[in-house]
Amino acid sequence: MCGIIGYIGKRNAPDIVIDALKRAETRGYHGFGVAVSTGNKFEIRKKGGEDCLGDFLELVSKSLLPKSSYAFGHNRWATHGTPEDRNAHPHLSQSGRLAIVHNGIIENYSVLKNTIEKETGVSLKLISDTDTEVLVNWIEYVQKLSKLSLKEAMKSALENVEGTFAFIVASLDEPGVFVGAVRGRTMRIGVGEHEGEKEFFIASEVYPFSHYTQTYVVIPSHKLISVTKDGYIVEDTRTGLVETPELKKLEITLHATEKGEYKYWMDKEIHEQPRMIENVLQGRVDLRDKSVILGGIKEYEKDLANASILHIVAHGTSFNSALLFKYWCEAIAGIPVNVELASEFRYRKTLVSNGSFVIGISQSGETADTIVALEHAQELGATILGICNVEGSHMSEMTDAGIFLRAGRELGVASTKTFTAQMAVGMMLSLHLARIKGVLPEGSYQELFEELQSLPLYIEEVLSLDNPNIKLALELLKNASSAYYIGRGVSYPIALEGALKIKEIAGIHAEGYAASEMKHGPIGLLDKHMPVVAIATSSSQIDKMISNIKEAQARKAPVIALVTRGNPNNVPADIHIELPEVREEFSPFINILPLQILAFRLALMKGKNPDKPEGLAKSITVE
Ligand code: AGP
Numbered sequence: 001m002c003g004i005i006g007y008i009g010k011r012n013a014p015d016i017v018i019d020a021l022k023r024a025e026t027r028g029y030h031g032f033g034v035a036v037s038t039g040n041k042f043e044i045r046k047k048g049g050e051d052c053l054g055d056f057l058e059l060v061s062k063s064l065l066p067k068s069s070y071a072f073g074h075n076r077w078a079t080h081g082t083p084e085d086r087n088a089h090p091h092l093s094q095s096g097r098l099a100i101v102h103n104g105i106i107e108n109y110s111v112l113k114n115t116i117e118k119e120t121g122v123s124l125k126l127i128s129d130t131d132t133e134v135l136v137n138w139i140e141y142v143q144k145l146s147k148l149s150l151k152e153a154m155k156s157a158l159e160n161v162e163g164t165f166a167f168i169v170a171s172l173d174e175p176g177v178f179v180g181a182v183r184g185r186t187m188r189i190g191v192g193e194h195e196g197e198k199e200f201f202i203a204s205e206v207y208p209f210s211h212y213t214q215t216y217v218v219i220p221s222h223k224l225i226s227v228t229k230d231g232y233i234v235e236d237t238r239t240g241l242v243e244t245p246e247l248k249k250l251e252i253t254l255h256a257t258e259k260g261e262y263k264y265w266m267d268k269e270i271h272e273q274p275r276m277i278e279n280v281l282q283g284r285v286d287l288r289d290k291s292v293i294l295g296g297i298k299e300y301e302k303d304l305a306n307a308s309i310l311h312i313v314a315h316g317t318s319f320n321s322a323l324l325f326k327y328w329c330e331a332i333a334g335i336p337v338n339v340e341l342a343s344e345f346r347y348r349k350t351l352v353s354n355g356s357f358v359i360g361i362s363q364s365g366e367t368a369d370t371i372v373a374l375e376h377a378q379e380l381g382a383t384i385l386g387i388c389n390v391e392g393s394h395m396s397e398m399t400d401a402g403i404f405l406r407a408g409r410e411l412g413v414a415s416t417k418t419f420t421a422q423m424a425v426g427m428m429l430s431l432h433l434a435r436i437k438g439v440l441p442e443g444s445y446q447e448l449f450e451e452l453q454s455l456p457l458y459i460e461e462v463l464s465l466d467n468p469n470i471k472l473a474l475e476l477l478k479n480a481s482s483a484y485y486i487g488r489g490v491s492y493p494i495a496l497e498g499a500l501k502i503k504e505i506a507g508i509h510a511e512g513y514a515a516s517e518m519k520h521g522p523i524g525l526l527d528k529h530m531p532v533v534a535i536a537t538s539s540s541q542i543d544k545m546i547s548n549i550k551e552a553q554a555r556k557a558p559v560i561a562l563v564t565r566g567n568p569n570n571v572p573a574d575i576h577i578e579l580p581e582v583r584e585e586f587s588p589f590i591n592i593l594p595l596q597i598l599a600f601r602l603a604l605m606k607g608k609n610p611d612k613p614e615g616l617a618k619s620i621t622v623e
Pocket residue numbers: 315316317318361362363364365366367370413414415416504617618619620
């Protein structure tokens with residue numbers, strides 16, 4: 001959500017910045033902009049609007065920027081101000097001598113604005129509706145008063161700034177220097193070399209520069225940085241001490257593969273799930289002694305197995321996968337699991353302390369709600385662990401230990417393969433803890449372990465089925481303004497995830513329910529216009545599930561049912577989507593696939609771009 005990027009080095013900086021903005025597009029596509037200093041002014045090219053990368057690229061191709069070794073840019077996910085040109089970053093101060101790009105929220109921007117206006121007696125002539133433009137003016141105001149360097153003035157200005165942010169500022173008066181600040185966020189500096197000279201990339205994440213350099217440092221919260229062509233200085237804003245962050249090397253290649261035969265990332269990501277699961281399992285399952293190896297949490301595994309309860313915090317799709325982990329971990333390993341939306345966990349009185357384990361699940365590793373919940377848990381004394389997909393992400397850096405998903409980069413805004421990877425890690429962790437604890441009979445463990453190995457084959461089979469009933473289901477859903485998704489047991493989180501997908505990318509209102517919950521209120525809205533998608537593959541609760549479907553049919557709701565091949569349970573429905581039979585514990589891996597496909601194809605039918613659902617971004621870095 002909002003991406004910032006800066007470059008200093010021998011390459012042509014505007015080209016590098018524009019390339020990085022394309023690569024980080026899913027952080028926000030409400031605005032794109034780039035700034036270059038010509039010595040006496042900033043040349044800025046920017047575009048705002050819904051999904052405006054194309055317009056921005058056209059602008060920079062027609063209106064070329066001067067060549068420079070120093071440039072910075074931004075992609076925007078709107079918080080303050082609608083998506084239009086004037087709200088896109090970079091923003092200038094009133095004098096035009098400072099330029100800024102910013103990710104985050106300045107909570108007291110109106111107080112800062114009023115202070116400037118009151119103290120100077122002059123109204124700010126703001127061009128945008130953003131908190132960012134106020135911030136750059138606040139820095140300019142403090143610098144004018146104090147006559148300090150940009151860095152020292154920023155340090156002083158920050159004392160009165162409330163909020164969480166990462167931003168970089170450049171000044172015409174100090175050419176070749178970026179000064180940046182981070183609070184409640186992280187930033188990265190990529191450290192490379194080109195034609196015998198050092199080069200530096202400042203960015204919200206490693207991906208935009210990972211094809212230029214694999215070496216980087218993470219800039220955590222409460223830091224001030226200054227970067228020039230010769231190096232960078234990192235200072236703690238609380239202690240004033242200069243720090244030397246550890247140089248890190250990317251271990252996983254983050255290069256985006258091409259879309260290949262696919263037009264959309266989401267389609268590609270759905271279809272690469274069999275290979276992705278192989279990658280998730282590789283090196284983590286020992287076939288000789290049928291054990292799971294999770295090196296990232298080795299130090300804590302015994303304590304985890306003996307914990308009286310595990311707390312999981314997450315949002316969105318990651319929350320749905322966390323619910324599945326709860327079902328599996330409690331059933332397989334006998335360890336109680338509390339799953340909560342991170343934002344709720346953070347701001348209520350939670351009973352975690354020394355000895356507690358709080359695990360964050362996040363595809364991006366940047367979700368602000370989840371990050372602050374983990375920080376809070378750490379302050380209360382808990383050990384914090386992370387399950388995330390992005391190496392070098394905020395979560396991966398802040399947690400005591402964790403497990404990477406290894407799903408490969410996901411570019412579609414809607415999570416698909418990373419959900420499946422989260423499920424696979426959840427199942428592996430449940431099996432691993434069960435074995436350490438010794439609670440599962442060896443035979444049962446072996447059966448589950450073997451089924452885990454078969455996942456890529458099952459998934460491949462489902463993805464290769466060209467089920468004609470999917471077309472019928474699409475016809476039924478495309479005209480609906482609302483739909484219910486229902487399931488029981490491990491199919492309940494899948495109902496939530498299926499409904500989230502269709503809501504997110506096809507623009508159809510949908511709610512997921514535990515099937516039994518329907519009769520406690522939602523059933524009142526059922527009629528012939530409200531389809532119900534029922535996850536009704538073979539399970540221990542299939543008879544009850546059938547009753548819930550009949551309740552929907554009695555109210556004339558059309559039913560699309562996911563059923564086990566041959567429909568051995570005689571599930572009543574208007575449209576049956578048959579799926580291969582797997583053990584109930586593993587059915588979520590199979591059942592989610594047609595729901596992802598339905599959402600993807602519905603989005604296309606409704607003329608939407610499934611990769612970039614309106615108003616959403618890939619990582620949500622504001623609370
Ligand atoms: C998933 O399709 C959504 N884009 C969204 O719900 C997402 O899962 C949520 O914002 C959490 O993101 P995270 O996994 O990166 O923490």
